[in-house]
Each structure stands twice: as C-alpha cells, then as structure tokens.
Amino acid sequence: MGRKFVVGGNWKMNGDKKQVTEIVETLKKGPLDSNVEVVVGVPAIYLEYVQSIVPNTINVAAQNCWKSPKGAFTGEISPAMIKDIGANWVILGHSERRTIFGEKDDLVAEKVAHALESGLKVIACIGETLEEREAGKTEEVVFRQTKALLPAIGSNWDKVVLAYEPVWAIGTGKTATPQQAQDVHASLRNWLSANASADVANSVRIQYGGSVTAANAKELAACPDIDGFLVGGASLKPEFVDIVNATQ
Numbered sequence: 001m002g003r004k005f006v007v008g009g010n011w012k013m014n015g016d017k018k019q020v021t022e023i024v025e026t027l028k029k030g031p032l033d034s035n036v037e038v039v040v041g042v043p044a045i046y047l048e049y050v051q052s053i054v055p056n057t058i059n060v061a062a063q064n065c066w067k068s069p070k071g072a073f074t075g076e077i078s079p080a081m082i083k084d085i086g087a088n089w090v091i092l093g094h095s096e097r098r099t100i101f102g103e104k105d106d107l108v109a110e111k112v113a114h115a116l117e118s119g120l121k122v123i124a125c126i127g128e129t130l131e132e133r134e135a136g137k138t139e140e141v142v143f144r145q146t147k148a149l150l151p152a153i154g155s156n157w158d159k160v161v162l163a164y165e166p167v168w169a170i171g172t173g174k175t176a177t178p179q180q181a182q183d184v185h186a187s188l189r190n191w192l193s194a195n196a197s198a199d200v201a202n203s204v205r206i207q208y209g210g211s212v213t214a215a216n217a218k219e220l221a222a223c224p225d226i227d228g229f230l231v232g233g234a235s236l237k238p239e240f241v242d243i244v245n246a247t248q
C-alpha cells in the first residue's frame with residue numbers, strides 16, 4: 001500500500017483567537033485533497049478551542065509535551081491532557097525545541113515514548129544545522145537523531161511520522177532543493193531498512209520541512225521519498241491549502 005501524503009501546519013507561537021479562527025475557516029473552505037492527511041500544530045492555549053472548531057477531517061497536534069502523565073512540572077502539558085481535549089497528535093523534537101530549549105536526543109526519545117504509550121500519534125523532527133551540513137555530517141546527524149528514537153518507538157512506527165527539517169532551511173526562505181531533500185529521505189529509508197526493518201523503511205512517512213511554500217511544494221512533493229510537509233510560516237496563510245493539495 002502506498003504512503004498517504006501527510007501535511008502538517010506548525011503555527012509555532014503565532015496567532016490569536018481571531019487569526020486561528022480565520023485559518024480554520026480557510027481550511028474548511030479548502031477544498032483540501034481528501035487523500036491527504038492534514039494536521040495543524042496549535043499553541044497549547046488554543047488547542048481545545050481549535051479542536052472544537054475543526055472538521056473531523058483535520059487533525060490537531062500539540063507542539064510539545066512532557067514525558068510523564070502528571071505532576072510538579074510547572075508550565076508543561078502531558079499527552080493525557082492533549083488526549084483529554086480530543087487532540088490526537090503531538091510534534092516532538094522540533095529544532096526550535098532542540099536549539100532554543102536545549103532538548104537533547106535522549107529527552108526527545110523519552111517524550112516520544114511516553115506520547116506513544118499514551119495513545120498520541122507523533123511527528124518526530126530531525127535535521128542538521130548549516131554547520132553540520134557544511135562539515136559533511138548531515139547523515140551522521142539525522143541517523144544519530146533517528147537512532148535515539150528506535151527504542152522509544154518500538155513497534156509503534158505506524159503512529160509516527162518523521163519530519164526531516166534541515167535547520168538552515170527553517171524560516172530562512174532557503175528551501176532545500178528537491179534533490180537535497182530527496183537524498184536525505186532516501187538515505188534515511190536505507191538506514192531504517194538496516195536498523196529497524198524493511199517494512200518500517202517502506203511504510204514510514206517522511207515529511208520535509210523548511211521554507212515550504214505553494215511555489216515550491218509541487219516540485220518537492222514529486223520526489224519519491226517525500227511523503228508530505230511540515231510547514232511553518234506558510235501554514236498561517238491561505239496558500240497552505242495549495243500546499244496540502246500539492247500532489248494533485
């Protein structure tokens with residue numbers, strides 16, 4: 001069976017109630033390709049509100065969560081809370097969490113394990129910095145980040161989407177070329193075949209993220225190992241509809 005295209009809109013720390021309502025209205029009008037799975041990554045404070053206004057064809061994700069169900073973790077939210085308000089997804093290991101908030105591979109893995117145990121689906125982000133790319137370390141970095149996730153994911157690969165986001169392409173307007181993205185996605189699949197299983201390598205969906213826009217989405221979507229996008233800036237704009245529909 002083919003891999004279903006999956007497009008995430010990561011709103012990051014943007015929007016207010018009025019704007020998130022408008023974004024949802026735009027998505028409802030669409031029309032959105034019904035063969036594409038759509039997930040919106042919503043600031044924690046608007047999760048319940050957005051979950052209450054989206055049609056059931058649009059999935060809602062938190063942008064982060066903690067690694068245990070409850071307790072003295074001021075400022076954090078748990079997978080149980082995300083599920084409690086009806087959302088089913090969480091984005092973990094985003095490069096902004098890794099770089100700004102100091103999340104290391106081990107912590108990301110613990111979060112992934114707990115989110116999966118709690119019944120959430122996970123968009124797990126990986127990707128190299130510009131310095132690492134220029135030092136020829138792209139594969140070493142994304143393989144290391146993915147290796148840390150293997151025990152956390154276990155047999156739950158069907159509940160995981162990998163998002164390859166080269167850090168140098170995030171919010172910079174510098175998109176990876178389709179060839180650069182395709183090369184990393186294909187290497188990841190080979191690595192997964194050797195280190196997880198051929199079935200995982202063949203079935204896991206790998207999104208590309210980093211300055212995806214309506215103008216470049218079609219060309220990226222045509223690459224055989226790109227199974228969707230994780231979109232930041234453009235997910236706040238009406239062009240997100242065209243990005244969702246990029247395979248049409």
Ligand SMILES: O=C[C@H](O)COP(=O)(O)O
Nearest residue numbers: 010170171210211232233
């Ligand atoms: O999660 C999304 C990525 O960080 C990409 O952000 P961007 O589309 O604004 O470059």
